[in-house]
Amino acid sequence: MSRAILSAAPPPDLGPAAPPPAAPGGGAAAPEAQPSAWTRRLRRHGGAIRAGLVGAASIALFVLAWHVVTENRMNLYVRFGNVPSPSDVLASADAALGSSQFLTHILTSCRRILYGFALAAALAIPLGLLMGRFKLLREMIFPVSEVLRPIPAIAWVPMAIMLWPSNEESIVFITFLGSFFPILLNTLHGMATVDPVLGRAARCLGASEAAVFREVYLPATLPQIFTGLTVGMGVAWVSLIAAEMISGQFGIGYFTWEAYSLVQYPDIVLGMITIGLLGLASSFAIRLLGRVLMPWSAAR
Known part of the structure; x- marks a missing residue:
């Protein structure tokens, strides 16, 4: 009985609640200031800004070291006596950009890369998906691909010239x-790497084989596909330049080899830098497309 009375008794009166702490000077506490839009944007993109600044600083240091060793004609076992300085290459770039011939070389190489790379992606991605899905097809094609894969692109140049009716088609084939x-x-x-349980679950829910490919295998394989596209783009530029140096009449590879034949050293470096910038832009475009098609990967 006494326990029931105690449990039913109201709680003791503890007095009024304590007021919130006052701000210094006796006033009410000010609300916490919210960060501005610029601050939030800076926090969100701080890593990218830092990476860009570090990259710009590394390029600046590289150009500075290049300037020092070429202006002083240093011979540190590697002979820099014949290497043009950055100012010489800049003067060569100014003259080349004023000529339509240099732009023609760039556009020709970009067209060849676009054709060869697009054709390779259009064939390799569906074939890789089918080989991964059907064991018999993989057993038939994989040994042949492994025999052909180690052959360097430059070794294909004579065969490509015999196979195709024009140099343009043979260069695109080598790029491909x-x-x-x-x-x-x-x-x-x-x-x-795709978990087979996902495919079986989709088929149990009534999905067709095409739907399983579209909704399960393709999204799960996209990260590796874009890795292959990025690597393939780099190898495509290497193959293209080798083909243009041997059998081309236009293209940035031909421009670089012609500069060597004419002993125009600044043009050689200009061609090399142009190849690097074009390859960088191509890889960046692939990564950008990957972020658009794989928003979940960008979110991580």
């Missing part, structure tokens, strides 16, 4: 070969 195998192997590797 350079990018085909990295895309194929990465797509095949991506299919091998």
Whole structure:
């Protein structure tokens, strides 16, 4: 009985609640200031800004070191006596950009890369998906691809000239070969990493084989596919430049080799820098496309 009375008794009166702490000077506490839009944007993109600044500083240091060793004609076992300085290359770039011939070389190489790389992606990605899905197809094609893959692109130049009726088609074919195998192997590797339980679950829910490919295998393989596309683009540029140096009449590779034949050293470096910038822009475009198609990967 006494326990029931105690439990039913109201709680003791503890008095009024304590007031919130006052701000210094006796006034009410000010609300916490919210960060501005610029501050929030800076916090969100701080890593990218820092990476850009570090990259710009590293390039500046590289150009400075290049300027020092070439202006002083240093011979540190590697002979820099004949290497043009940054100012010489800048003067060569100014003259080349004022000529339509240099722009023609760039556009020709970009057109060849676009044709060869697009054809390689259009064939290698579906073939890699099918090889990863059907064991018999993989057993038929994989040994042949492994025999052809180690052959360097430059070894294909004589065969390509015999196979195709024009130099333009043979150069595009060599570019295609350079990018085909990295895309194929990465797509095949991506299919091998997909959990088979996902495919069986989709089929149990009534999905057709095409729907399983579209909704399960393709999204799960996209990261490896874009890795293959990035690697394939780099190999495509290597293959293209080698083909243009041997059998081309236009293109940035031909421009670089012609500069060597004419002993125009600043033009050689200009061609090399142009190749690097074009390759960088191509890889950046692929990564940007990957972020658009894989927003979940960008969110991580």
